[in-house]
Amino acid sequence: MTLRIHHILVTGLLTVTLITGCGRGEAPQAEISGEAVAMVNGVAISEADFQDFLNLQRMTRPGENLLPDEVLDEMINMELLRQAALQQGLDRDPDIQRQVERARTNLMVGALIDQRLNQDYTEEQLRAEYDRQIQAIDRTEYKARHILLDSEADAREVIAALEAGGDFQELAREHSTGPSGPMGGDLGWFTADAMVPAFSEAVQAMEKGSYSNEPVQTEFGWHVILLEDTRRSEPPPFEAVRDRVAQILDNRALQDYIGDLRTAAKIEVK
Known part of the structure; x- marks a missing residue:
């Protein structure tokens, strides 16, 4: 062989x-x-x-x-x-x-x-953690459009055009350098954590139907944003995430155990 x-x-x-x-x-x-x-x-x-x-x-x-x-x-x-x-x-x-x-x-x-x-969690423990996780998650979704530009000056020109009654979608098709430009700047529905922080913060501060009256700078360039709508997403049903909830409890129990060990230990970092 x-x-x-x-x-x-x-x-x-x-x-x-x-x-x-x-x-x-x-x-x-x-x-x-x-x-x-x-x-x-x-x-x-x-x-x-x-x-x-x-x-x-x-x-x-x-x-x-x-x-x-x-x-x-x-x-x-x-x-x-x-x-x-x-x-x-x-x-x-x-x-x-x-x-x-x-x-x-x-x-x-x-x-x-x-x-x-190796623990068996009660139904009450699992559901309590499920509720805690659902409450901690921001379930707001945003529907927005944007016009991506190379400079702040270009972005301010687009804002001036909007203030003069310009159509956002037409301006996006004409001026946006981003891939959504041909679609009128449409970004569809998204959650805040799906976007870079500066963009998400601007969207979260806006009211439905409004556009950003100041250019928003990110690593991709300068944005003019139109917030079209918001909605609350439905959380996954408990039974669909039951195992994941148990894993969260497991991880917390392990971290607590390690914390207790560290508290009781004499540790010297050199």
Whole structure:
């Protein structure tokens, strides 16, 4: 069989090695979980470790038809390479030791986070957070047009033309340098956070049916804005975002837990 050494296989073997508790420079412990499926120079590969490895390969290589015997051969090859690396003293390499310790830390932290977040929230908790999120979101949408110009002087000329009774859409088609110019400057419906801050702030301060009597400068140029209408968007139904609400509660619980740990810790930043 062709020797196939993929980065993911190395990661997979590292994961199995860490789970089974192999120490640096040591062979796996004699106690194995379940019946051994192979022995490699006296080192047992247990059924449980093989199944973990097989499941990992199926998850990370979904397009391949992985046969158990082939995957076992890969695991045997990796074990042979692991033993060869130990014989060469690579387990004592400082860079490798740091990477192994980092992987061990990631596994432990991940397990702790899963443990802390494994909570069943009540219907009342979920709905209360849903209501809080809905109240915190600005659901106002704006329908506007704009005329984009290269200079403040050009923008003021357009404003003067509007004050003299000019038609906004016609002026946009004639003068706007933006892509919406041929459409009379139409921007459609949008929320404030969809636009750059200066533009959004100007729109939010305007009344329906009015245009900006002062040019609005953004990174794109100078704008003359017409606010045509506003409306309130409907929030998503609770059931559609139930899982997202639970994630918000999870994230808050985790941040609170980390905050408690930091409060109780002695931290020195140098």
